[in-house]
Amino acid sequence: MTTNTVINLIARPQGTFGPELFEVETKPMPSIAPGELLVKQSHMSLDPAMMGWMSADTESYIPPVALGSVMRSSGLGTVVESNHPDFAVGDRVMGMFGWQEYAVSAGVGIHKIDPQLNPEMVLSVFALPGLTAVQGLFNVAKPKAGETLIVTGAAGSVGSIVGQLAKADGLRVIGVAGGAEKCDWIVNELGFDGAIDYKSEDLETQLADLTPNGIDIFFENTGGEIQSLIVNRMNAHGRVAVCGLISEYVAAKPLPGPDWLNVIKKRLTIQGFTMPDHLQHTPALLEKLAPYVAQGKIKYRAHVLQGLESAMTGIDLFLTGQNKGKLIVEL
Numbered sequence: 001m002t003t004n005t006v007i008n009l010i011a012r013p014q015g016t017f018g019p020e021l022f023e024v025e026t027k028p029m030p031s032i033a034p035g036e037l038l039v040k041q042s043h044m045s046l047d048p049a050m051m052g053w054m055s056a057d058t059e060s061y062i063p064p065v066a067l068g069s070v071m072r073s074s075g076l077g078t079v080v081e082s083n084h085p086d087f088a089v090g091d092r093v094m095g096m097f098g099w100q101e102y103a104v105s106a107g108v109g110i111h112k113i114d115p116q117l118n119p120e121m122v123l124s125v126f127a128l129p130g131l132t133a134v135q136g137l138f139n140v141a142k143p144k145a146g147e148t149l150i151v152t153g154a155a156g157s158v159g160s161i162v163g164q165l166a167k168a169d170g171l172r173v174i175g176v177a178g179g180a181e182k183c184d185w186i187v188n189e190l191g192f193d194g195a196i197d198y199k200s201e202d203l204e205t206q207l208a209d210l211t212p213n214g215i216d217i218f219f220e221n222t223g224g225e226i227q228s229l230i231v232n233r234m235n236a237h238g239r240v241a242v243c244g245l246i247s248e249y250v251a252a253k254p255l256p257g258p259d260w261l262n263v264i265k266k267r268l269t270i271q272g273f274t275m276p277d278h279l280q281h282t283p284a285l286l287e288k289l290a291p292y293v294a295q296g297k298i299k300y301r302a303h304v305l306q307g308l309e310s311a312m313t314g315i316d317l318f319l320t321g322q323n324k325g326k327l328i329v330e331l
């Protein structure tokens with residue numbers, strides 16, 4: 001191989017996330033300097049956070065991707081050349097490699113992965129989704145057995161793990177997802193106690209029926225109309241972990257938020273969090289997650305697209321809800 005195919009971001013999104021934002025470029029194969037390694041990428045993770053990274057927003061938790069540069073993403077690969085003392089040819093590694101076949105790295109932020117582990121499982125469970133679920137559930141929401149938790153985006157990568165962890169710890173778990181298939185999956189396959197299709201009618205009645213003792217924990221991944229209805233049913237000293245608001249990532253105007261009188265009346269704790277603040281705690285988060293996985297308590301499904309260029313149409317699947325599980329591009 002003498003060339004490296006890369007995909008650059010060339011325009012800021014205006015409500016859609018299709019191929020018009022990208023260009024495919026064939027570059028010469030990069031060479032490595034002392035202290036560097038060359039990784040051949042096998043799998044890339046697609047994540048809703050990328051929508052924010054493509055925007056021009058400079059006030060977010062991470063700078064935007066510069067126009068004309070390789071689109072940012074995390075992924076898995078194999079070291080094919082190494083001038084780095086800690087990495088050898090053949091090592092399986094995970095890192096921020098971007099939308100490209102080969103990536104040069106100085107080794108910073110790169111982790112070795114057990115080559116025996118299924119790559120889809122690594123990206124679906126032990127990477128961002130699992131770390132986010134553990135951080136948000138245990139360190140932000142602080143669940144107790146017997147409490148009621150509701151999670152939005154419940155059939156998604158993060159939400160499905162949040163619900164299963166909470167279920168395993170003895171909480172009543174209700175998931176909010178789009179459509180009958182996803183609602184069936186979280187109840188019948190994952191063991192949630194109930195599901196609400198946020199696209200259906202009479203959400204308030206469905207919520208009341210499924211949370212007869214109110215709601216102690218709200219793990220928020222989506223925003224939307226149901227957000228206020230959930231906050232209205234929170235119990236005293238309830239906790240809201242604000243992880244994501246995907247419905248607002250492309251909305252012209254955000255919906256008005258919940259009634260803040262509830263925050264006082266119910267003495268709620270509402271906390272937003274972003275994983276880049278917590279990545280240095282990855283070993284501890286994985287240590288917390290691993291026993292649940294080992295005991296077979298965490299199921300996942302991966303939605304795998306084929307070929308580097310499929311990434312350009314992949315992001316939009318998040319907005320239409322067509323992704324069934326963790327979106328991964330296999331190169």
Ligand SMILES: NC(=O)c1ccc[n+]([C@@H]2O[C@H](COP(=O)([O-])OP(=O)(O)OC[C@H]3O[C@@H](n4cnc5c(N)ncnc54)[C@H](OP(=O)(O)O)[C@@H]3O)[C@@H](O)[C@H]2O)c1
Pocket residue numbers: 047048049128129132153154155156157158159176177178179182198221222223224242243244245246247248273274275276317318319320321322323325326327
């Ligand atoms: N704070 C952090 O550090 C952090 C880290 C990772 C992820 N996140 C956030 O967590 C959320 C979930 O991420 P994920 O990777 O697990 O993605 P995901 O849930 O696997 O995929 C996104 C899902 O969002 C749902 N959705 C899209 N538009 C919606 C709308 N208008 N209203 C309600 N739901 C909508 C769709 O499912 P339906 O078919 O059910 O609509 C879609 O499948 C995102 O908001 C993401 O930004 C935050």
